[in-house]
Amino acid sequence: MAHVVLKDLVKTYGSFKAVNDVSLTINDGEFVALVGPSGCGKTTTLNLVAGLTSATSGDIFIGERVVNDLDPKDRDIAMVFQNYALYPQKSVYMNLAFPLQMRKLPKDEIDRKVREAARVLDMTQLLERKPRELSGGQQQRVALGRALVRDPAVFLMDEPLSNLDAKLRVQMRSEIKRFHQDLKATIIYVTHDQLEAVTMADRMAVMNGGYLQQYDSPAQVFAHPANMFVASFVGSPAMSLIPLEASTANGGEVLTSAEGWSLALSPRNAQKVARATTRKVVLGARHSTIKLHKSAIAGAIPAKAYTVEPTGDVTFVQAFLSGAIVNISVSPNITVVPDEQIWLEFDQERIHLFDSETQMALEAN
Amino acid sequence: MSTVSETTPRGRTARRVRIDGWRWGGRAFLVFMLLYTALPMIWMLLTSIKSGFAAMQFPPQWWPDQPTLDSYQKLLDPQNSVGQDFLRFFWNSLIVSTATTILSVIVAVPAAYAFSRFTFPGRNFLFFAVLLRNMFPAVIFLVPLFILMRAIGLVNTHGSLVLTYLTFGLPLAIWLLKGFYDNIPVQLEQAARIDGATRFQAFVLIVMPLSAPGIIATAIYSFIGAWNEYIYAYTFLSKNEQLTLPVGIQRFFSENTTDFPGLMAASFMMSVPVVVLFLLLQRYFVRALTEGAVKH
Numbered sequence: 001m002a003h004v005v006l007k008d009l010v011k012t013y014g015s016f017k018a019v020n021d022v023s024l025t026i027n028d029g030e031f032v033a034l035v036g037p038s039g040c041g042k043t044t045t046l047n048l049v050a051g052l053t054s055a056t057s058g059d060i061f062i063g064e065r066v067v068n069d070l071d072p073k074d075r076d077i078a079m080v081f082q083n084y085a086l087y088p089q090k091s092v093y094m095n096l097a098f099p100l101q102m103r104k105l106p107k108d109e110i111d112r113k114v115r116e117a118a119r120v121l122d123m124t125q126l127l128e129r130k131p132r133e134l135s136g137g138q139q140q141r142v143a144l145g146r147a148l149v150r151d152p153a154v155f156l157m158d159e160p161l162s163n164l165d166a167k168l169r170v171q172m173r174s175e176i177k178r179f180h181q182d183l184k185a186t187i188i189y190v191t192h193d194q195l196e197a198v199t200m201a202d203r204m205a206v207m208n209g210g211y212l213q214q215y216d217s218p219a220q221v222f223a224h225p226a227n228m229f230v231a232s233f234v235g236s237p238a239m240s241l242i243p244l245e246a247s248t249a250n251g252g253e254v255l256t257s258a259e260g261w262s263l264a265l266s267p268r269n270a271q272k273v274a275r276a277t278t279r280k281v282v283l284g285a286r287h288s289t290i291k292l293h294k295s296a297i298a299g300a301i302p303a304k305a306y307t308v309e310p311t312g313d314v315t316f317v318q319a320f321l322s323g324a325i326v327n328i329s330v331s332p333n334i335t336v337v338p339d340e341q342i343w344l345e346f347d348q349e350r351i352h353l354f355d356s357e358t359q360m361a362l363e364a365n
Numbered sequence: 366m367s368t369v370s371e372t373t374p375r376g377r378t379a380r381r382v383r384i385d386g387w388r389w390g391g392r393a394f395l396v397f398m399l400l401y402t403a404l405p406m407i408w409m410l411l412t413s414i415k416s417g418f419a420a421m422q423f424p425p426q427w428w429p430d431q432p433t434l435d436s437y438q439k440l441l442d443p444q445n446s447v448g449q450d451f452l453r454f455f456w457n458s459l460i461v462s463t464a465t466t467i468l469s470v471i472v473a474v475p476a477a478y479a480f481s482r483f484t485f486p487g488r489n490f491l492f493f494a495v496l497l498r499n500m501f502p503a504v505i506f507l508v509p510l511f512i513l514m515r516a517i518g519l520v521n522t523h524g525s526l527v528l529t530y531l532t533f534g535l536p537l538a539i540w541l542l543k544g545f546y547d548n549i550p551v552q553l554e555q556a557a558r559i560d561g562a563t564r565f566q567a568f569v570l571i572v573m574p575l576s577a578p579g580i581i582a583t584a585i586y587s588f589i590g591a592w593n594e595y596i597y598a599y600t601f602l603s604k605n606e607q608l609t610l611p612v613g614i615q616r617f618f619s620e621n622t623t624d625f626p627g628l629m630a631a632s633f634m635m636s637v638p639v640v641v642l643f644l645l646l647q648r649y650f651v652r653a654l655t656e657g658a659v660k661h
Contacts, residue, residue: 050559052559072555072558073560077559081552085552085556087557098557099561102560102561102562
């Protein structure tokens with residue numbers, strides 16, 4: 001196993017910048033998820049590490065080596081593809097053996113390793129089958145097996161679960177996580193599904209538009225999103241983002257809506273707003289941090305319920321505030337009907353404030 | 366389930382009535398096409414086993430009174446001059462067609478792969494330029510190519526034919542194979558390269574076997590084209606010992622008055638390699654032509 005360092009990585013296609021100045025350090029044995037919407041540059045970044053495309057500028061280190069100019073075969077990596085990329089004309093056995101054959105290992109050693117990998121992944125009985133005779137989950141497992149049979153320095157995974165049905169995806173998710181824990185493998189995992197990143201990764205690198213937005217542990221990214229993009233991308237349903245105007249009243253900071261209501265800020269939040277260069281502030285709040293009241297109380301903001309979505313153990317209520325959709329989760333034994341008048345109370349300790357121009361989170365000091 | 370089985374018989378009869386008209390029309394058309402294509406061949410076969418006299422009779426003998434394999438014996442006998450000529454023509458055709466086939470696969474495979482996988486300046490232009498030759502009737506190029514061949518000293522060589530047939534067969538071969546390569550996920554090669562193969566190894570070990578049906582189809586197409594071609598062979602070759610079958614048969618039998626059974630026997634034997642080749646490999650051919658029509 002080895003650590004991986006990306007330094008000022010840039011990849012352009014003509015005038016289009018797919019990857020913009022991305023710098024990342026992935027520690028030995030760490031599971032890092034590259035996550036973002038499609039076209040954000042995450043797969044391009046992975047292909048750069050794999051050597052399937054060459055960087056426009058910047059450096060890639062695997063272990064202590066600069067691998068920029070090395071062929072994929074010389075980088076000591078293994079990759080699992082979204083469509084598995086199993087060799088259709090080869091049996092499962094030959095698929096697993098291929099990377100070893102290419103490295104000219106002796107026949108008996110190949111046989112031993114292939115059978116060992118098959119045993120670990122519980123597919124010894126499938127060795128003589130062709131990939132097309134396997135189910136999606138089994139194909140996925142063979143792809144995983146082909147990666148681990150060689151004991152590479154780094155595992156690269158490009159949306160390995162997105163072709164599976166929902167139930168199998170959850171199951172394979174925990175299998176891959178277990179696989180990481182057992183092998184202490186360095187894994188770079190690309191996904192568009194923030195939930196996969198949050199549940200599996202030690203650290204997640206959120207990307208958008210070719211730029212790295214935030215690189216931190218899932219808990220940190222969730223609790224302290226660096227900007228509005230990360231705030232709205234991570235977490236489901238998405239964080240509500242409400243555009244407001246800051247003003248000073250009675251010595252404290254107040255956020256005022258064009259709708260007429262205003263929200264007095266706690267001293268710490270007031271400090272954040274006071275340090276901002278703009279008066280246009282975006283208030284962010286996750287569904288679980290907003291309290292819904294059925295009658296007016298001090299500090300709560302009046303709104304009308306728009307839709308109500310019961311999910312069983314929690315009911316999601318949507319309302320409009322200052323033209324933005326606000327998600328609130330309530331206990332299922334609270335009945336709310338659409339168009340009902342409700343009052344929303346924000347938890348000052350857990351709201352997020354953003355500069356609406358730079359879109360960056362406002363910091364206290 | 367019970368409701369389904371109750372309604373099915375009625376639904377089926379209603380549907381059958383509607384389809385019948387079309388189905389019979391379709392059958393009639395198929396029978397017509399079958400006769401249209403098969404009758405000349407049957408007549409060729411029947412004539413080839415008649416005696417020279419019986420072949421000229423009118424009204425014709427629909428079934429030969431005294432079937433004989435004399436014509437075949439004569440053509441395949443290396444001892445007499447007719448047999449010698451026929452076998453030589455056959456050999457010449459085989460050489461020209463095989464050389465054309467091998468060369469066209471050697472050129473078309475990498476060309477199609479490059480068009481499918483790489484982006485390079487002028488890619489689209491070149492790809493359509495490949496088709497340019499096929500937009501004109503072959504005869505248009507007859508005189509220019511003859512002058513060209515004379516200039517480079519290839520008149521009266523088999524090389525002139527191989528070169529010419531290549532320009533005829535390659536466009537479709539490249540298009541056909543490109544369709545194949547487009548359908549092979551690029552991730553397969555990427556996986557192979559990560560697994561330790563060079564780019565070339567990934568192509569030879571992973572992509573080539575997957576495109577085998579396309580390569581076979583390309584080969585059949587080139588072979589049949591070269592095997593049957595007449596007008597260029599007639600123009601470029603004048604020495605008797607170099608003639609290919611189509612020209613050879615025609616010239617040969619007009620010289621020896623008209624020996625219809627002999628002519629038909631020769632024609633039949635000429636069609637044997639193509640038919641055998643096609644029957645053996647037709648499933649690849651069909652697969653190649655429909656490749657890319659549906660998503661797998």
